[in-house]
Amino acid sequence: MPEAFTIPAARGAALEAIGLSKRFGAFQALDRVSLKVPAGEFHALLGENGAGKSTLVKCLMGFHRADEGEVLLDGREARIRNPREAQALGLGMVYQHFTLVPSLTGAENLVIARRNAPAVIDWAAERRRLDAFLDRTPFRVPLDRNVGALSAGERQKLEILKLLYLDQRFMILDEPTSVLTPAEADEMLGHLKAMAERGEITVLMITHKFREVKAFADAVTILRHGRIAGSGRGLTTREMAAMMVGEAPGPDKGKAVQPLRREMPRSHEPALELAGLFAEDGDGRPALRGVSLKVAAGEIVGLAGVSGNGQNALVEACCGQRPLTDGQIFVNGRDFVPTRRAFDEAGMFVVPEEPLRNAAVFGMSIADNIAFRRFEKPPLSRRGWWLDRRAISAAGRELMARFRVAGPSPDAPIGALSGGNVQRAVLARELSSERISVLVVANPCFGLDFASAADIRARIVEARNNGAAVLLVSEDLDEVLELADTVAVISNGRITYKAPIAHVDRGSLGVYLAGGSDG
């Protein structure tokens, strides 16, 4: 099949999506989205988390079936029912995370990716053809080394080579540069741009980085809440940011919580102080690069940011789930080492995201899970060692009622609850103490319906009004703007912005969220 390796004949296709809609249950992920990418264009797709970018490309790639709308490839209607059909039509995708087999070499990865790879492979012949193929691409990647030993940039190039090798010339790239250094990103995007200009490929790239859009994209489409918020060529960063984060909320939005607020006498001593925190992610790459932040008693600091910029590591570092490589946490002026006694004495409480995974034990009962913070204290236990199971059950029942946890009984396993109710159960545990001096909350309303979200937000504000220092880490910018007294932005493991809510304007905030300084 030598044809599979010749580049010059192949051309990038044109793609047009017309009125795509997709619902997940009650959630409208895509609402009549239309998008036109002519052959040979480098098209960027911008939007906040949850704006529908991933859903859109998954519909194009056949992972999801759109409820309505159609897709035209080179002007002809294309029925894409699954990813295999998309690949056969020449649509390929590079994911945010690597899909290569790390224990195989680059050459092996390429050959086994072929759908018609033979059972017995003549490696000498394959290598000759691969070398000839490589000569016709601008990418230089060592094909003899195990992929696991390649740098992130080389691996990402290999992912793109794989699409070329498989002749998938409409390339959908999902944040392809999120794991690359700026230099690696520029090199890779530069090559793609040049290939697109020669008409060899067409690129649709999901990104958060305005800099890349301005430097490489011919045109951009911006999604917000599942709809097209705008599109065009040569937009300025400020215009794109405005489309991405939307207009300022209307007069009635955000007011729901406002009356609950009470001015607190701010102490000058911060209740929670993060001093130069450094931490690594699971793969040993830096996740926090010197995060310093102060939260005063009676203040909500809303930490906004695009997901994957270190928020996870920050919350985990605060509650002892991730070791710090450097830096210190101070609570009420004292060095905080996350032992059980320290949590208790400091009055520190944490509601991490995905509570079932991060803060609950699947097989234990709802009441047990609610008792985690104070099971060794009366009335839940006697003399510090003998559990009073009846008291635990009764306390669970009472808190379930107070926090409206809908479940069969306090003795049922927490795994039997729906996601929203697990969230409430964990909130019941972390917010029911009489003395909360520090509260760290991450994406508390993710995936909840409107009423539940409003209820949980009101409880967070209530904790603040009672004098807690609240660090609210959220990927939902509206939530941050609604609740925070002070807004900060985390980008690439650093705090890049911090201002009182009164001085925050949405437009410039969007620029910081997108990792650009200004432009």
Add this chain to the structure above:
Amino acid sequence: MRGADELRRAAEFVVVPALALAISAAIFSAILLAMGQSPAAFFQLLWRGAFGTAFSWQNTLQRAAPLILTALCVALPARAGLMIIGGEGAFVMGGLAAATAALPLLGWAPAPLVLLLMAIAGTAAGALWIGLVGVLRHRRGVNETIASLLLAYIAVAVLSFLVEGPLRDPASPNKPSTHPIGAETMLGPIPGTSVHWGLVAGLIACLAAHVLISRTTTGFAIRIAGGNPHAALGQGLPVGRLLVLCCLLAGAAAGLAGFFDVATVHGAANVSLVAGYGFTGILVSFLARHNALAIPPVAILFGGLSAAGGLIQRRLGLPDATVALLEGVIFVTLLTSETLYGRFAIFQPRGARQRP
């Protein structure tokens, strides 16, 4: 309503293992048929050899006693999320330490004192042996399953080295042993039976383990750490120390079993200690789903299997390993049956079934 739901859940833990046992019986019957044996005769003899007479009952209980304790060596760490399969090592080290501790006391100390010190030495040796596994896991991230298994082989090697070398009693030419503690020091059976006191110790240990895990704050912390270590860290719990604690207690149980084997059966430490009790304990613990209260009945079942082995061998002319083969079939079926939990709607609480 709530009572009914609990009954449903409890029924699942009885019906699924029972189903697994039935399927293993069917598979094993097929094997017997292939060997030209009658399954009916086999299971009849199995029953007689295990539970058919007062003698076979005592034989069964005798064999169940060490299994109860070695099963605890698996069950306790399992509650903390660790898979320890090296109870054999703690059992051997416990027996060796007990026999060795007796040596300087023989001849002048009263028997109860000797036995007490032997028990302490055996328990401590077992605790340290598995405790080491816990420390390696906590401090260095060494996989506890592999570490405990390999340490079991080291324990056997240490035993052989010592009984064939420095601790060898010259009066044991054929079977190298430590100096015997003597019939006057050995622990007699429970009065009126031939069953030794290890059975009582095992029952007490199971009860204590159950109370520890389900009724104390430490047990609660262990359950959190075992169920979700990440969440336990977020609660400020000392996850590593809890793991080590479970390992120490687990090893103590197996070491105690080793002590009883020396003090009631062999009277000295020798290779007879390496009888596979530690490994059969793994099966027992899994069949009991690591529930301390379920361990004694399951241990009695497996004690019965091994007690019937001799009879089956004599009557049917089957090889000695036949019963081990049956145990293996049961174990594999049992592990497979783990996937069945939650699959049958009839066992689900009504409330949970209606969730969106």
